[in-house]
Amino acid sequence: MTEHSDEYILSLLQSDRFEEGFRLLVRQYQERLYWLVRKMVVHHEDANDVLQNIFIKVHRNIQRFEEKSKLYTWLYRIATNETLTFLSKQKKRQITSLENEEINLANSLRADDYFDGDKVQMKLQVAIKQLPPRQQLVFTMRYFEESSYDELSTILETSVGSLKASYHHAAKKIEAHLRKIAEE
Amino acid sequence: MKEKEAIQKELEQLAPLLARQKEKSSPFKLPDDYFDTLENQILDRVTMEPKKDTPTKIRSLSFWLTSAAAILLLAVGFSFLFQSQNKSEALLADISTEEIDRYISDNLYEFDEDLLFEENTTSADLNSTDFSEEEVNLYLEENIEDLEDLDLDYLL
Numbered sequence: 001m002t003e004h005s006d007e008y009i010l011s012l013l014q015s016d017r018f019e020e021g022f023r024l025l026v027r028q029y030q031e032r033l034y035w036l037v038r039k040m041v042v043h044h045e046d047a048n049d050v051l052q053n054i055f056i057k058v059h060r061n062i063q064r065f066e067e068k069s070k071l072y073t074w075l076y077r078i079a080t081n082e083t084l085t086f087l088s089k090q091k092k093r094q095i096t097s098l099e100n101e102e103i104n105l106a107n108s109l110r111a112d113d114y115f116d117g118d119k120v121q122m123k124l125q126v127a128i129k130q131l132p133p134r135q136q137l138v139f140t141m142r143y144f145e146e147s148s149y150d151e152l153s154t155i156l157e158t159s160v161g162s163l164k165a166s167y168h169h170a171a172k173k174i175e176a177h178l179r180k181i182a183e184e
Numbered sequence: 185m186k187e188k189e190a191i192q193k194e195l196e197q198l199a200p201l202l203a204r205q206k207e208k209s210s211p212f213k214l215p216d217d218y219f220d221t222l223e224n225q226i227l228d229r230v231t232m233e234p235k236k237d238t239p240t241k242i243r244s245l246s247f248w249l250t251s252a253a254a255i256l257l258l259a260v261g262f263s264f265l266f267q268s269q270n271k272s273e274a275l276l277a278d279i280s281t282e283e284i285d286r287y288i289s290d291n292l293y294e295f296d297e298d299l300l301f302e303e304n305t306t307s308a309d310l311n312s313t314d315f316s317e318e319e320v321n322l323y324l325e326e327n328i329e330d331l332e333d334l335d336l337d338y339l340l
Contacts (some may be wrong), residue, residue, distance in 0.1 A: 019227075022227075022230075023223055023227070026222070026223045026226055027223060030219055030222055030223070031219060034214075034218075034219075035212075038212055038214075039212070044212075044213075044214050044215075048218075048222075051222070052222075052225065052226055052229060055226045055230075056226070056229060056230060056233065059226075059230050059233075060233070113213075114212065114213040114214055114215075115211055115212065115213070116211050116212075116213055117211025118208075118211075120205065121205070121208065121211045122211075124202075124205055125211075142191065143191075143195070143202075143206075146187065146188055146191050148187050168198060171195065171198045171199040171202055172198065172199060174199065174202055175198070175199035175200075175201055175202050178199075178201040178202060178205070179201060182201065
């Protein structure tokens with residue numbers, strides 16, 4: 001797919017070629033945003049729902065985008081906010097214990113046609129899901145998306161020091177979880 | 185490329201088992217034509233949405249509705265304190281705690297999103313590694329379940 005600059009996309013969105021601009025925006029960012037969301041919510045169906053909601057919100061609010069930040073940063077902020085909202089609502093709906101939550105996720109991954117991981121990869125997903133949502137987000141964006149701390153700082157509006165602390169703490173917790181599995 | 189190497193090096197020092205997991209192929213799959221069909225699915229949903237020509241007015245309407253609801257809740261709270269218990273119970277009887285919780289949580293999210301769209305500026309001094317009191321509080325709040333094994337070195 002041909003890459004278009006954000007400036008070009010924005011110029012279309014501000015003209016009478018709005019729909020063409022919006023289609024380009026979706027095409028340009030759908031994969032990047034999908035993978036970020038998917039690694040947070042794990043299941044494809046959930047990722048699809050969240051991603052569609054993200055683009056609906058973008059469509060609804062793009063006229064209010066004032067270009068104080070980059071388009072990429074603005075989209076990622078909406079995506080991370082929407083994903084965290086989904087995870088918080090999901091957590092509220094779950095009234096089961098932590099142990100049951102682990103079993104539920106493991107079972108749903110086994111039944112998921114779009115998850116093809118081995119035992120350790122499955123346990124890794126379970127361990128990531130045990131993190132508090134915001135720490136999970138920092139971990140996902142650094143570990144899977146390979147974002148720099150400066151990028152994370154701009155998107156999440158948090159200091160680099162605080163992000164490092166979150167990431168290091170999350171990685172150590174997951175490592176301890178993996179070590180426990182290896183010893184079993 | 186340098187950033188990727190830095191991330192991998194950091195991970196190897198921090199969590200070697202986790203670093204090794206990165207070498208495996210991704211376990212996540214998706215339908216083959218997913219990205220070919222997504223654009224039209226979104227456009228279909230967007231065209232079904234009611235048109236919002238005056239977002240500012242709608243936002244301020246939602247703001248006033250939220251404020252009115254908050255005032256109403258406060259009024260109910262005060263009447264609960266100062267009026268007879270029977271009367272207050274009668275006022276609250278029709279609203280379950282669950283409904284109130286759901287209302288507040290739903291409207292707070294909307295309000296947060298409005299602020300998010302409004303504030304697309306970045307916070308100042310992004311390179312600072314000093315923690316403000318607010319950030320420390322936020323961090324503690326996020327990790328409150330894990331305070332026992334919290335490595336204080338990272339907070340200092």
